[in-house]
Amino acid sequence: MQPANSRIASIDILRGIVMIIMALDHTRDFFHDTAMTADPLDTDTTTPWLFFTRWVTHYCAPIFVFLSGMSAYLAAQKKTPAAASDFLLKRGLWLIIAELVIVTLGLTFNPQYNVLILQVIWAIGCSMIVLGLLMKVSFKAILIAGLILFFGHNILDYFNLPGHIWKILFTSFGTVIPIGNNRFIFAFYAIFPWTGAMLLGYCAGYFFRKDITAATRRRFLLMTGSAATLLFIILRTINRYGNPTPWEAKQSGFNTFLEFIDVSKYPPSLDFLCMTLGPALLLLAVLEHAKGKWKDVVSMYGSVPFFYYVLHFYLLHFLLVIAFFLSGYTANEIVDPNIPFLFRPADFGYSLPVVYLIWITVVAVLYKPCKWFHQYRKTHVQWWLKYI
Template sequence: MNGRLLSLDVMRGIIMILLAAESAAVYTSLHTITDGSAMDAITQQFFHHPWHGLRFWDLVQPAFMFMAGAAMYIAFSRKKEKGQSWKQQWPHILKRCVWLLFWALAIYSVLSEKPVWELWNVLAQLSVTTLIAYLIIQRSAKFQVLVSVILLIITELAYRYSNIPGYDQPFTEHRNFGTWMDLVLMGKTNSDGWVAINFIPTAAHTIWGCCTGKLLISNKTENEKMKWLLLAGALATAIGFGLDLTGISPIIKRICTSSFVLASGGLVILMTAVCYRITDIGGWNKYAWIAVVVGMNSLFIYILFEIMGYTWINKAVAVFTMPLFGLVLPEQWAQLLTALVTLFGYWWLCWWLYKKKIFFKI
């Protein structure tokens, strides 16, 4: 893999495959089959928790933003070795953030069939967290962690003590400071309770990704790297769940409470440690390419399935597969196989681009 950290490429690829599966309707098809059975408890892990709680699917966006931070630090470090200073790299970072925001707005506008100003998309969030993380990318890990903690504290204080009439219930859906800020920034609110200012607390995920990238390419031994990853991951996870269990700060993904950011960030760091141990240390990478080919074109495939997945691709595939699978299978199972065929189509496209050495970057 040309000296790259395989673990990061694998993790990024897995994240994108999971997101592509959602767009292909794999999880909704599974839910249709398992609804009402004991298996549905597993299927529900692939949907966001409705409010207070944590499911596996709630870790995907933190992982996405964390990996972006890790990749940014590694790219920054390599360019710096070639003589490019922080100031010289700044225009590229700024341009990238502008493009991320553009694509976030483009996705919403295409799906709405009209121009819209909505900032809930992960790309819109990442456009801001990337800027925040880059501003302190050269500082020590201690300083970066301190800044991330300050961001969490600022968010907590804003939610708890802003005391805006009608929006003074910090952990109540549609009645919190984040919802009020949506009205200020966009003149609208999200029906599912998501808020745009999540970029403030979740900047911690991108910052921690930078710290992790710095650690993984450092001169520390593999055992030292594993020790720091496990320690940081376990500590953040314990604090996050501790804040929730003691009632200090409930874990709520949709408004990214400090407990959620810590718990999810800690779990993502632990996942990174496991992946690093398996691939980069253990060398168990025979099938790593399955994920890597998707991760290498992560932005392209994300934009593709977000804009065209639900609106066209899923329907186009179903035109051919549903009549065929419907000959021998019940409709629910035919829908699941159709979703899997769609997912394979996304993967095959990424594999083809990888073989042709075509990589879309901003």
């Protein structure tokens, strides 16, 4: 059993894995030569290497959100229900502000904030607020709401929902909301489909209680992980429900396979969530018995996810500025009106091997800062550390 005051190693390892993989996608956005001009998942134009470079990062956001819910449950065991609910409400609001102020600046390097970008931190913040409110009702209410949102949100694919509010809540895919003449909100993450994943992650946290045996937890993870993965295969084969766009057969069997596994992340479809969270639950069962130095290294990133998440954007963008000027671009080319990131012209970039090299370097450089902050948080008790 796990001591009450310790972190769950398997959760930190899995979170660390997805944090490392996540940095690959953002490195590709900043540094790959076709990142701003082509869709890496377009089976008619992409290459297998580029496709899987983008596709594998699909696992990051849903696992991150699901584990956030699981961590919220475990943290709530050390508080009264009212205190746990109030903390989630405050932390959710803080994350929304952090997305708008801190993360957006790291992404854009635009101090005038002409573009505000709402991504996974925004979705987690909103979901925490919903979770905090539902905690005031009951665990059963959280489970029911999670199941309805998780399995039922794709019903809205069959309706034409008017207005920005519906899109932000359920179907957002790059929804652009103008604010005045020169500012825009880019809402990439619809709230409620992600909330469904967080609510079910919270409920799954029950099986990580210190009074639940490892055998019971392993059985739950294997059963639910297998069921979710099988449901993805069944729904995708039937090709009627679970994804906004059905797949189509291609000229080659390999391209048809790529089309089969290319499911909607924006918004996250039921197929997408089952495809990613199913294997994640299976891996979580395996990682409980992980051994070796590698797990300590990987879990270090997973133990300080928000710190790592913010820092990696600033480091990547700082490197982008250096590469921008070394490539011969001038100050007149810092702003591209079609791209929200400064210092990132559409025709800039490197080949995929260079992108991988930059990614590995960035992850390696961030290990020491993550280790320092992990130790700092263990030895300090300032109130603000609970929010980072």
